[in-house]
């Protein structure tokens with residue numbers, strides 16, 4: 023990726039972080055930590071890699087993205103709104119009565135959301151099914167998925183992993199948001215999931231370890247995954263939970279879901295607005 027594009031996407035990430043925090047701040051509480059840790063990967067996908075059309079969310083043969091860690095809805099909503107799938111004003115309705123943006127993603131409610139998720143462990147299976155379906159249809163689509171590091175404690179993840187390799191689903195590219203925290207503690211202290219790369223390799227996946235907030239590195243990882251044949255790919259993103267918003271980033275183990283007073287919301291917007299390029 024050329025440096026100008028990297029710079030452009032870094033600016034996009036700042037805008038997306040602002041929208042995430044504004045969305046959750048307006049709602050009053052929400053999943054700040056795991057939304058902010060995923061920003062660079064979701065932005066690199068949606069603004070550089072995916073074959074999609076915001077004016078046609080149901081475009082046949084489009085690439086798909088399954089946000090298996092469905093509680094991180096705000097990152098996907100911010101990206102979809104910014105890309106024009108729906109009006110930015112929808113972000114201020116998240117989780118309110120009658121909204122089309124529930125806190126956990128729902129494909130029946132939101133244009134551009136490819137899969138419903140929230141019950142952890144299920145999304146990867148859905149992505150595997152999509153990848154198999156796409157291969158049968160011969161449409162050449164790439165199916166992207168993102169799981170959390172706590173989420174991979176779910177047994178269903180490993181059933182899906184085994185089947186994806188068995189079927190040689192090389193158009194399935196998954197990200198693991200390795201932010202080291204889950205809802206109530208550090209992942210390694212709750213039920214250890216390591217060594218993570220070795221486990222995915224043992225399941226036959228093409229494993230790529232990647233600094234998770236580095237756009238150029240994420241882009242290179244996706245390129246490598248796209249070039250790989252005969253096995254699905256797992257891109258392990260070394261990330262920071264709450265990245266880019268000081269109150270969250272500095273509150274390990276309490277930024278999974280945070281509440282916002284009106285004052286905290288205003289302070290957060292001032293902090294994040296400071297980094298935006300104007301004009």
Ligand SMILES: Cc1ncc(C[n+]2csc(CCOP(=O)(O)OP(=O)(O)O)c2C)c(N)n1
Nearest residue numbers: 056093140141142170171172173203204205
């Ligand atoms: C099956 C299931 N069990 C429990 C939960 C409650 N829950 C929501 S988020 C979360 C922690 C997820 O941690 P991780 O996968 O590491 O996500 P991240 O750190 O990216 O937010 C849990 C336990 C759930 N949504 N689904």
Ligand SMILES: [Mg+2]
Nearest residue numbers: 171172203204
């Ligand atoms: Mg986590």
